[in-house]
Amino acid sequence: MTRAGLHALLSHWWRNPMQLFTLVVGLSLATALWSGVQAVNAEARASYDAAAATLGEGQFAQMTSDAGMIQQADYIKLRRAGWLVSPVVEGRLDGVRLIGLDPLTAPNGLGPVDLSDGELTVDVLTGGVFFATQDTLDRLSDYNVTLVPSPDVAPGVILTDVGTAQRLLDMDGFLSRLIVASAQPVNQAPLADVAPDLTVRTPQNGTDVARLTDSFHLNLTAFGLLSFAVGIFIVHGAIGLAFEQRRPVIRTLRALGFPLRRLVALIAVELLALSLIAGAIGVGLGYLIAAALLPDVAATISGLYGASVSGTLQLRPEWWLSGLLIAVGGTGMAAATSLFQLARMPLLASARPRAWAMQAGRGRLYQAALAVGLLILAALLGAFGSGLIAGFGMLAALLIGAALALPVVLDRVLAFGSSRAKSVIAEWFWADTRQQLPGLSLALMALLLAMAANVGVSTMVSSFRLTFTGFLDQRLASEFYVYADDADQAAALQTFLTSRVDKVLPIQSADQDIRGLASEIYGPTAHATYRENWLFLQSAPDAWPRIEAGEGAAINEQLARRGDIAIGDTITIAGQPFVVLGIYGDYGNTIGQVIVTETLFNTLFPDIRALRFGLRMDPADVPALSAELRDSFGLAESNMINQAGIKAFSLDVFERTFTVTGALNVLTLAVAGFAILMSLLTLATMRLPQLAPVWAQGLTRARLGRIEIIRAVLLALLTAALALPLGLALAWTLLAVVNVEAFGWRLPMYLFPLAYLRLAVFAVIAAVLAALWPARKLARTRPADLLKVFSNER
Amino acid sequence: MNARVLLLLLWPFAASAQGFAGLGTETDGFATPQSPAIFDFPTDHGPHADYRIEWWYLTANLQAADGAPYGLQWTLFRTALAPEQGAGWSSPQLWMGHAAVTTPDMHYVTERLARGGIGQAGVTADPFEAWIDDWQLTGPDFDRLTMTASGPDFAYDMNLTATGPLIFHGNNGYSVKSAEGQASYYYSQPSYTIEGTLTLPDGDVDVTGTAWLDREWSSQPLSDDQTGWDWFSLSLDTGKLMGFRLRQTDGTVYTSATWITPDGQTTAYPDGAFNADPLSTATVDGRTIPTRWRVTLPDRNVDVTVAAINDQAWMQTSVPYWEGPITVTGTHTGVGYLEMTGYE
Incomplete structure (x- = not known):
C-alpha cells in the first residue's frame, strides 16, 4: 500500500515537471549561493589558521629588539638564564616569506609540518628542507634544498629550519625575533640583566589577522544568507502549490483508507529526498561559484589586510555538510505549514490551487500589522540597541518587516493607480494586476530582498573604497617612504636624504597602553603635510596649531571609542598627562594610536629613533632616488615604498572586491528573476478564466501578452523603488552599527545614484526576461483553449 | 606535530620498531666500543661525538630535616644524527635534558631540548661543565660539583662531593649488553654526598643524601631482539650494587651486575648471576609497570625487596620511561634508584 501511495504522490511530479524543476532549481540555487559563499569563507579562514599555526603569532609572546635584529649570542644567553625562548629568522626569498624555526625549541614545532619521517627530519636539521604549498615552491629558484609540498603551510610562506634560513638570508649569527614559550621555569634571571635591548611583546589580539578580515567575511555571509532567503521564498511557493494541487490525490488516497500518518511521513520522506538531491546539486554549483570567486576574494583579502589566502579550493567537509543541512532545513521550513495543514485537513476537502494562490491576500491586515511591528522594532534597535x-x-x-510590508504597499499603490485610470483597459489593467498580487508577492519579496542586498552591499563596498582611498591620500601624503634596517643606517639615511628631497619626515613610534588599550604613540615632524592631509572627525578649535605647540595630542577613532575618550579628556603618555584635542579616522587599524609633536615624543621616549622616513619630493624623481638608495645603502625593495605604487595597488584591490560583489549581485538577481518567472508561469494557467472574457471582448492575444510584460516591468519598478530605501537602511546598519560594534570605527556612508539606477535597470530586465515566456505563451494560446473557459468552468 | 613526536623519531633512545628507543639499530659509520676499554681522564668525562649516544646521568636519594624522603634526577643525553660533524645549526649533535624531583606523593618532571653547535647545550671535560639552557652540572673537577635545574613548578640547587673512586662496570668499563656482544663504555661515580635546596610549589626544602652518577656511551648498545631494560642502583649497608636486566622479545632476560665494596673494590657479574623479578605492579599513565621487585645476587647473599617510594614516578618526556627512588629491605637495607624502559 505504501508503494502505491508513493507512486500516486510521485506521479504529480511527472504531470507537473515544471513544478519539480522550480523546486529543485530554486533550492539548488539557494544552496549554491549559500555554500559558495561559505566555501570562500571556509577556505579563507583555513588559510588564516594555517598562517596562525605557521607563525605562532597571537598565541605566544614575542621578544624583539629595537635594533631590528637579535644577536644569536643573546639568544643563547637568554636560554642559559632560564628563558624558554625559541629563535625565528624571517626574510624574503624570491618574494616569498621565508620563516626559519628551531623545531626542537619552538612551542609548536614546525607548525603544521609533518615531521613523522625520521630521515626527512635529519635532513631538516642538518641539510635543508623547504616546506610550502606547491604554488609557493613553484615560484622559487634553485637553492639546493629538498622541497616538500605541504598544503597546510600558509600560502606564500616557506617554513624551514632556522639554520637553513640564516644561511639563505645571509643572517649568520642573527635572529629576527624570539617566541616566548607560555610556561617558563621558576628560576629565571630578569630580562633587563640578560638582554636589556630586548623587549617582550605580549600576545595581542590586535595582531590577529582573522579579526581584521572578519568584516569582509561578515559581508559575504550576510550576502549568502540573503541569497538563501530569496531561494527559500521560491521553494516555499513551489511546495505550497504542489500540496494544493495534490489535494485530490491525497483525498482519494485517504478515501481509499490510506492512513494519514503514513501519508504525511511519505511526503516528508519525499521532500527529504528532493532536498538532498537539490542540496547536492547546490553544493556542486556552490563549489563552481566559489572556485570562480576565490582568486578574486583571495586577492582582495591579501591586498586589503595583507593576509594571504590560498587561491585554490579544497573540498572541506564543514561547508558541503552545512550546504546539505541548510538545504534540508530550508525545505523543512518552507514545507512546515503545508505539512501541518495536510495533517489537519478534513478528509474530503477539495483542491483550491487558485484559492491557495490568493490566500496570501487574506491575512493582509495581520501581515501589515506584523510588518509595521517589525519595522518599529528595527528602528528601536537602531536607536537604543547596542x-x-x-x-x-x-x-x-x-x-523581514520590509518584505512583509511589500504586498501591502504595492496593493495601496495599485489601488491608487486604479482610481486614477482614465480608460477601461487601464482600469482593467490596474485591477487585474492588483488581483494577481497575492500570487506574485512571494516572488516580489524575493526580488525586494535581492535588490536591497545589492544596494546595501554595493553602497557599503563603495563607501569603504572612497573612505579608504581618501584615507590613503591622507596617510600616504609623502611621495616616497624609506625604512632603515637599524639605527645607524637610519642616521646615515637621514643625512643623505636631507639634501636630496624637499623634506624628510621621520616617522617614529613607541608602543604603550593608553587606558589599558594597546596603542602606538607617533611623533611626526611638524609639517604642512600633516596639517593639510589629516582630517579630524572631531576636534577642539585650532587643534593642529595647539598640537604643534605641544599643548595636547590627537588620537584615532578606535582609541576614542574603546577607551571612551572625548575631546578635552586627558590621557597619560609615558607618565605625563595630555589633553585630547582631535580625533581622526584610522581605518583598518585595530589598535589605538596617539599623535604628539616630534619634540614632545623625543622628550617622552628619548631612546627611540625613527627607522622610517616619509619623503616629500617630486614624484618624478622617485625611481632615480630609489635606484640610488639601493646602490649606495643596499636597501632592499621591501624597504622602499612608492606612494603611487601603494595607491595603484589599493585601487586594484578594490576593483577585485567589485568583481566579487558584482558576481554575487548578478547571481542573486538571477535567483529573484527565476522566482518571478516561476510565479508567472504558475499563474498563467490559472489565470485563463480571467483573461478569456477580456479576449472575448476584443483585446487581441498579442496585446494581452504585451500587457503582461508591462505589468512585470511595473511591478519590478515599484519593487525597485521600495528596495532602494531598504537597501540604504541596510547599508547604514552595516556601516554605522555593525561595523562600529565589530571593529570600533564607523565608515562614512556615500550614495551612488548611478549604481542604483543600473541596478533598477537590471531588475527590470530580469523581470522582463521572466515575463517574456509566460507572455509569449499567452499570446500563442489557442483561441479554442480560451473559448473552452466559457464551456468548461470549474 | 610538536617537538615531542619529532624527538620520539629522532632520538635513538626513543621507542621504535627495533628494540627500545631504536637502540638496536645499526652503527652505520659511528665508532663502536672496543675491549679492553682504555680511559683517559678528565677527557673522557667530556663528550664523544663519534659515538651515537651518550649520557651523564645523576640520581640522588635525599632526606629533609623532618625525615621525608625525596628523589632527584639530573640527566643530559647526547645523540648524533650522523657521524659527520657540522658547525653551528647544521651540527648533527642533539642534546636532551631531563630533570625530576620525586616525593612520596608527587613527581615533578621537565625536559629541555637543544641543538649542538650553537652553545645552548654541551659538555666540557676540564674544568668539568655539563649544561643545557640554565641547567648545569659543573665543578673544578669531577669530584666537586654543583648542580642546578628548573622547571615550571620546581627547581633545585645542589652541591656534590665524591667520597670514593670512579667505578668501572663490566670488563673495566666495557659493559656487554647482549649475548651477541653489543656493548657500551660504562663507568660511575656512585659515592657522592649531596646537599642543597629543593624549590617546590609548597616552598623550599633543605635536603641531604647520596648521589650516583653514571657515564655511558655507545653506538648500538641493544641487540635487535631486546625491548627494554630494568636498571637498579642500590646503596646498601654493606656495599653498593648496580644491576640491570635487558628484556628480550622471547621473554628471556640478559642480566649484568657490579658489586662495589665500601672501599671501592668491584666485582663484575656475568649474565645470570643477578636476578630481578617483579612482585607487584602499578598502573602508571595507562601502562602496567612493576614497582616492587625481588632482587637477588646469591654470590653476595643479597636477597632484597625493592619498592618504589612513589609508584607514579613516570617521566612524561619525549621518550617516556619510569625513573624513581626506591627503598630496600630484606637481607640488606638501603635506598636506591630504579629505571624501567620499554613498557608499552
Whole structure:
C-alpha cells in the first residue's frame, strides 16, 4: 500500500515537471549561493589558521629588539638564564616569506609540518628542507634544498629550519625575533640583566589577522544568507502549490483508507529526498561559484589586510555538510505549514490551487500589522540597541518587516493607480494586476530582498573604497617612504636624504597602553603635510596649531571609542598627562594610536629613533632616488615604498572586491528573476478564466501578452523603488552599527545614484526576461483553449 | 606535530620498531666500543661525538630535616644524527635534558631540548661543565660539583662531593649488553654526598643524601631482539650494587651486575648471576609497570625487596620511561634508584 501511495504522490511530479524543476532549481540555487559563499569563507579562514599555526603569532609572546635584529649570542644567553625562548629568522626569498624555526625549541614545532619521517627530519636539521604549498615552491629558484609540498603551510610562506634560513638570508649569527614559550621555569634571571635591548611583546589580539578580515567575511555571509532567503521564498511557493494541487490525490488516497500518518511521513520522506538531491546539486554549483570567486576574494583579502589566502579550493567537509543541512532545513521550513495543514485537513476537502494562490491576500491586515511591528522594532534597535547582536537583530527585523510590508504597499499603490485610470483597459489593467498580487508577492519579496542586498552591499563596498582611498591620500601624503634596517643606517639615511628631497619626515613610534588599550604613540615632524592631509572627525578649535605647540595630542577613532575618550579628556603618555584635542579616522587599524609633536615624543621616549622616513619630493624623481638608495645603502625593495605604487595597488584591490560583489549581485538577481518567472508561469494557467472574457471582448492575444510584460516591468519598478530605501537602511546598519560594534570605527556612508539606477535597470530586465515566456505563451494560446473557459468552468 | 613526536623519531633512545628507543639499530659509520676499554681522564668525562649516544646521568636519594624522603634526577643525553660533524645549526649533535624531583606523593618532571653547535647545550671535560639552557652540572673537577635545574613548578640547587673512586662496570668499563656482544663504555661515580635546596610549589626544602652518577656511551648498545631494560642502583649497608636486566622479545632476560665494596673494590657479574623479578605492579599513565621487585645476587647473599617510594614516578618526556627512588629491605637495607624502559 505504501508503494502505491508513493507512486500516486510521485506521479504529480511527472504531470507537473515544471513544478519539480522550480523546486529543485530554486533550492539548488539557494544552496549554491549559500555554500559558495561559505566555501570562500571556509577556505579563507583555513588559510588564516594555517598562517596562525605557521607563525605562532597571537598565541605566544614575542621578544624583539629595537635594533631590528637579535644577536644569536643573546639568544643563547637568554636560554642559559632560564628563558624558554625559541629563535625565528624571517626574510624574503624570491618574494616569498621565508620563516626559519628551531623545531626542537619552538612551542609548536614546525607548525603544521609533518615531521613523522625520521630521515626527512635529519635532513631538516642538518641539510635543508623547504616546506610550502606547491604554488609557493613553484615560484622559487634553485637553492639546493629538498622541497616538500605541504598544503597546510600558509600560502606564500616557506617554513624551514632556522639554520637553513640564516644561511639563505645571509643572517649568520642573527635572529629576527624570539617566541616566548607560555610556561617558563621558576628560576629565571630578569630580562633587563640578560638582554636589556630586548623587549617582550605580549600576545595581542590586535595582531590577529582573522579579526581584521572578519568584516569582509561578515559581508559575504550576510550576502549568502540573503541569497538563501530569496531561494527559500521560491521553494516555499513551489511546495505550497504542489500540496494544493495534490489535494485530490491525497483525498482519494485517504478515501481509499490510506492512513494519514503514513501519508504525511511519505511526503516528508519525499521532500527529504528532493532536498538532498537539490542540496547536492547546490553544493556542486556552490563549489563552481566559489572556485570562480576565490582568486578574486583571495586577492582582495591579501591586498586589503595583507593576509594571504590560498587561491585554490579544497573540498572541506564543514561547508558541503552545512550546504546539505541548510538545504534540508530550508525545505523543512518552507514545507512546515503545508505539512501541518495536510495533517489537519478534513478528509474530503477539495483542491483550491487558485484559492491557495490568493490566500496570501487574506491575512493582509495581520501581515501589515506584523510588518509595521517589525519595522518599529528595527528602528528601536537602531536607536537604543547596542552590541553586535542588536545590530544583526535590527538587520533581520528590517528585512523581514520590509518584505512583509511589500504586498501591502504595492496593493495601496495599485489601488491608487486604479482610481486614477482614465480608460477601461487601464482600469482593467490596474485591477487585474492588483488581483494577481497575492500570487506574485512571494516572488516580489524575493526580488525586494535581492535588490536591497545589492544596494546595501554595493553602497557599503563603495563607501569603504572612497573612505579608504581618501584615507590613503591622507596617510600616504609623502611621495616616497624609506625604512632603515637599524639605527645607524637610519642616521646615515637621514643625512643623505636631507639634501636630496624637499623634506624628510621621520616617522617614529613607541608602543604603550593608553587606558589599558594597546596603542602606538607617533611623533611626526611638524609639517604642512600633516596639517593639510589629516582630517579630524572631531576636534577642539585650532587643534593642529595647539598640537604643534605641544599643548595636547590627537588620537584615532578606535582609541576614542574603546577607551571612551572625548575631546578635552586627558590621557597619560609615558607618565605625563595630555589633553585630547582631535580625533581622526584610522581605518583598518585595530589598535589605538596617539599623535604628539616630534619634540614632545623625543622628550617622552628619548631612546627611540625613527627607522622610517616619509619623503616629500617630486614624484618624478622617485625611481632615480630609489635606484640610488639601493646602490649606495643596499636597501632592499621591501624597504622602499612608492606612494603611487601603494595607491595603484589599493585601487586594484578594490576593483577585485567589485568583481566579487558584482558576481554575487548578478547571481542573486538571477535567483529573484527565476522566482518571478516561476510565479508567472504558475499563474498563467490559472489565470485563463480571467483573461478569456477580456479576449472575448476584443483585446487581441498579442496585446494581452504585451500587457503582461508591462505589468512585470511595473511591478519590478515599484519593487525597485521600495528596495532602494531598504537597501540604504541596510547599508547604514552595516556601516554605522555593525561595523562600529565589530571593529570600533564607523565608515562614512556615500550614495551612488548611478549604481542604483543600473541596478533598477537590471531588475527590470530580469523581470522582463521572466515575463517574456509566460507572455509569449499567452499570446500563442489557442483561441479554442480560451473559448473552452466559457464551456468548461470549474 | 610538536617537538615531542619529532624527538620520539629522532632520538635513538626513543621507542621504535627495533628494540627500545631504536637502540638496536645499526652503527652505520659511528665508532663502536672496543675491549679492553682504555680511559683517559678528565677527557673522557667530556663528550664523544663519534659515538651515537651518550649520557651523564645523576640520581640522588635525599632526606629533609623532618625525615621525608625525596628523589632527584639530573640527566643530559647526547645523540648524533650522523657521524659527520657540522658547525653551528647544521651540527648533527642533539642534546636532551631531563630533570625530576620525586616525593612520596608527587613527581615533578621537565625536559629541555637543544641543538649542538650553537652553545645552548654541551659538555666540557676540564674544568668539568655539563649544561643545557640554565641547567648545569659543573665543578673544578669531577669530584666537586654543583648542580642546578628548573622547571615550571620546581627547581633545585645542589652541591656534590665524591667520597670514593670512579667505578668501572663490566670488563673495566666495557659493559656487554647482549649475548651477541653489543656493548657500551660504562663507568660511575656512585659515592657522592649531596646537599642543597629543593624549590617546590609548597616552598623550599633543605635536603641531604647520596648521589650516583653514571657515564655511558655507545653506538648500538641493544641487540635487535631486546625491548627494554630494568636498571637498579642500590646503596646498601654493606656495599653498593648496580644491576640491570635487558628484556628480550622471547621473554628471556640478559642480566649484568657490579658489586662495589665500601672501599671501592668491584666485582663484575656475568649474565645470570643477578636476578630481578617483579612482585607487584602499578598502573602508571595507562601502562602496567612493576614497582616492587625481588632482587637477588646469591654470590653476595643479597636477597632484597625493592619498592618504589612513589609508584607514579613516570617521566612524561619525549621518550617516556619510569625513573624513581626506591627503598630496600630484606637481607640488606638501603635506598636506591630504579629505571624501567620499554613498557608499552
